[in-house]
Each structure stands twice: as structure tokens, then as C-alpha cells.
Amino acid sequence: MNKNNELVTFAGNPVTLVGTQVKVGDTAPDFTVLRNDLTPAKLSDFKGKKVVIAVYPSIDTGVCQAQNRKFNEEATKLDNTVILSISCDLPFAQGRFCATEGLNNIVTLSDHKDVDFGTKYGFLVDELRLLARGTVVINEEGVITFVEYVPEITNEPNYAAALEVL
Template sequence: MAEVTFKGNPVKLIGSQVKVGDAAPQFKVLANDLSEVTLDDSKGKVRLISVVPSIDTGVCEQQTRRFNEEASKLDNVEVLTISVDLPFAQKRWCAAEGIDNLQTLSDHRDLSFGTNYGVAIEELRLLSRSIFVVDSSDKVTYVEYVPEVTDHPNYDAALEAARNAN
């Protein structure tokens, strides 16, 4: 397991971490209209999965805005932002911020994504900042577990991985 800290303090991540080359684990999260969304709902596309602790915080807002801006420049790539925020809060935030090129999804119900991808923070019931790229055949081609949850991910590397996946 990668060592991860939150504001300098070590935290325990629940689940097994995913590695490049792995089959992407399935998950069940909620869309803003409370419908269930799974990995299979975007089958045949490349997925850039941006994971944030809470969309209402500075770094998470910046991360979501950046991937929203870049999403329109990516061909056959679906950009998903997953957090444990309630779907209603995600919908409200996206409407207020003009976020419309990516899909925000909530893992609040049962931490299905968080545990299957090894990013659920046991002590906080939040997701650890991370990025995953899953190709059109459901293979993981890029993984970044950000070592300090309050830091930014490597946007350029993630975007390059999404462009190169097929």
C-alpha cells in the first residue's frame, strides 16, 4: 500500500490498491439524479477517473475545473469525478460553477468505488485524491495515488495517459 497522509498525518486506506495492467474493478456509485452508475456504463470508452475528497474544497474545485476544461479536448474519453459528496451537493456545485464536460458521481452510499480502488480513507470516510485511466477494454493504464491528500495530482501525466489509451 502506498503511504498517504492528510494534512501531514498518516491515514489508512481501505481496500486493495489498483496497479497499471490490472483489470479495472467494478463499482456502483450514484449520479446526480440518484441513478446507479457502474464502470460498464461507459464500456468501450477510455475513462479518466478523477477522485477528490470533497468537491467543496479548494484543491478539489481546481482539480474538477481543470479536468472539465480538458474534457472537451479529449476524443472518446469520458471524464468522471468521484467523491463521497451527496449527489445533490455535486449537482448544485456543478451548476454554480458551469461544470458540464464531465460527470460527477457520489460514492457516499457504500464506498463501492473507494474500497474497490483502495482510496477510501478509514479515519475520515472520504476518498483519497487519486487519478485512474481505464482503457476501452477495461484495463487500467494509469494510476496516481497522491501521497498528500491536500496536494494536486499530476494533471499533465494523467491527461497524456488518457490521450494515449484506446
């Protein structure tokens, strides 16, 4: 398994990302995560749509909450696009947050069981078993058109750059 400790930091300290970092032009690897009702969801379930994958460490932090609110707001402006919000949080915590906040334009998915997304896309933080913050945009043909591994996990992603490619 690939490991990279030069790409991102957490609170200023380098962390090790496990898996293969994806890049623009790659065919997006399929992955399996869990929906809020514990049923599996795959990237291939959204075939034919543009997909924004909003990746974050924990729904219980202010930056992660802001990220989910922002992508939920932007989702209403996008045609033929689904926003998948993925973390290693339990599906129940994700569902509770979205219900409390009234976020119904994003699809929250949990990678906690197998970290299949985290390792296939290189977002898994080895030291914490959480996902690093970032964004992946995939076109209708399943090709990655934008990737951001946020250099400092405690910072928000570059929303404008991600949304611009849509």
C-alpha cells in the same frame, strides 16, 4: 479488507486507505456509485470509452474544486473519453457545484452510499470516510493504464501525467 497507512497523508499526517489499491495493467473492477439524480451508475456503463476517474475528498474545498475545473476543461480536448469525478459528497452538493460553475464536461458521481468504488480501488480513507485524492485512467478495453494516489491529499494530482497516457 486490506488496509494501508503508508501510501498517503492528510495535512502531513498518515491516513489509512481501505481496500485494494489498483495498479497499471489490472482489469478495472466494476463498481456502483450514484448519479446526481440518485440513480446507480457503473463503470461498465461507459464500456468502449477511455475513462478518467478523478478522485477527490470533498467538493467543498478549494483543491477539489480546482481539480474538477481542470478536468472539466481538459475533457473538451479528449476523443472517446469520459471523465468521472468521484467523491463521497452527496450527489446534490456535486450537482450544485457543477451547475454554479458551469461544469458540464465531467460526470460527477457519489460513492457516499456504499463506498463501492473507494474499497474496490483502495481510495477510502478509513479515519474520515472520504476518498483520498487521485486519478485512474482506463483504456477502451477496460485495462488500467495510469494510477496516481496523490501522496498528500491536500495537493492536486499530476494532471499532465494522467492526460499523457490518453
